[in-house]
Amino acid sequence: MKNFGLFVLLALVVAVTAELHDNTPLGRLSRRHHNVNRRRSTPAQRCAKRNAKASSSSVAVNEALVKTSAAPPPPPAKTSEAPKPSAPPSVKGLINVKSNCGAIGATKDVTQYSGPNGNIDWLNCGLNDGGWQPPYIRVEDVITMDLGEAVKDPNSAFSACSDYISTFEKYAWQFGVPPIMIASFAMQESGCNPATVGGAGEQGLMQLTWDKCLAAPGGNCKDVDYNIKTGAKFFADSLNGNGGDLLKTIAGYNGWSVSMTFDQATAAGNTGCCRCQNNLDYLHQFLNGWCQNVNAYTHNPPLGKYFNLAKCH
Template identity: 50%
Template sequence: MKVPTIVLALFLSAATANASLNHAHADIAARHASIARRAPTSLEKRAPNTRSRRRCQAPASNRASPSPANVAAANNTPAPQAAAPAPAAPAPQTQWQTSGIVHSDYCGGARATPETSRETGPHGHIDFLNCGIHSGGWSPPYLGLGDLHIVPLGTALQSGDSPFHACAPFRGIFEAAAGEYGVPAIMLASFAMQESSCNPNTVGGGGEQGLMQITQDKCGGAPNGDCRNPDFNIRAGARYFAERLAAHNGNVLLALGQYNGWFPGMTFERATAAQYSACCRCQNNLDYLHQFLNGWIRNINSYNANNRLGRYFNLDVCG
């Protein structure tokens, strides 16, 4: 029969179409599930995280400042260090015993004696004071004002045979300058004895002036331009020595030496080189420290012809 055949064909077409539709819906659902599960794309990965970007931060004025250590760690740089303290003044290398002489192992030993002789005395042997002159350059031990065994100027002037009677007219100035600059009056008077035999009119071979034989560069401010004025001259010399003493951490030997033009590392050859020049007396007196420390400040005349203190006498060639 033709009619049943047509009906059967229509039924089969409808069933096939329904199956195809259901399959299509399943494919769409599967694709949606796959999209939902997939990893984000590279573009999505680069997209800003708006949630974290919009996080509120406390105002800068209320935020705790990071510690210097944390900042240094974050920057991978070391944290700043506090400045090192200034080095302390060197400890004295000498000490006084009850015998009143210097005891030291420096530079072969002080070899000091209670009584002054031609080459030694309470403050040490000339080799000790001049340490290094013949071997690499002058390198003196430490000797402070507190190490000195001095005779006060007033006591010295009470002695009938004191060499300081030549300085008696200026005693008041020496004592006033001593109080002002913290240097014993006998030391200031000893400079005057060593340099000019306490003669205020002395002019040195290099133009040095007056009692203390100060150089021309220190004459600024002299009354009426008179650098030999005793008050001005003594105070200028005292000020210069006090400055040198402070610059050398209280080392008397370095300060005394510099007053006579000495310097650390000075050799015998450097000290005496000027003897071949037009200014022979511009040499450094290599007996200076011994004469000053074991002579003058002990109320002893270092220039006494019968007991002249020293070894070198290198200025004698100057006539």
């Protein structure tokens, strides 16, 4: 019993001592130090969690950057364009143009009615049906021989022009037209005879009308140089004025006009100026005869269909 009382007394002493310790500055400092240590551990845990979130955000941002910076998809492959329709195949050595005059009827060999530059009915399109409506042909469309090569042939259609070849070439080149066409006018109009005078007073190789003779040297419109130069210039100027329409220009040299009818062309046949008619075989003889180095008059048979000048004497 005595020992029990001693135990109780010791317990009370310990309790009082502990209470006194807690209330002293040292005790309070000890508790604060403990609490501070506890708080220090807490931010570390919070930072760890925050870093984990930041790490997740960084991954998301990086993934977004990768997605946005990825190369754009390649453009769709270009589809090849459909081929444009090509012009109808041409036969070498034959004229090939579009027209509203039916089949061209060109032939490699020169015949009475056809040749490399078409059939006479195609060249004379509409003449017997409401009036002449020529298909549009340019100089570069037609088939011609080179004049220099043509005169080398012993049987050349231009034998009568041999003394004037250099002059034909000189002025044809000056005015930008083929020399063989200028020589063909001379053969068609005068047979290349510089002394020729036409039924209406036309003069010389190129059969110049009076209005083109006003500047002739000494009034001599038959002067070869002047005659060829003036004829070549007239042809070139007419060609330009007609927008490059070759048939209209060639036929115009013989007095043809668009919409001309057969009756109009031959009206002078029964007058005192029979040779004032328009030669209805002119285009065929010019393009399929002379321009091919073929004599349109001596060819057997002669080139043509109408021969409306044959009755003129």
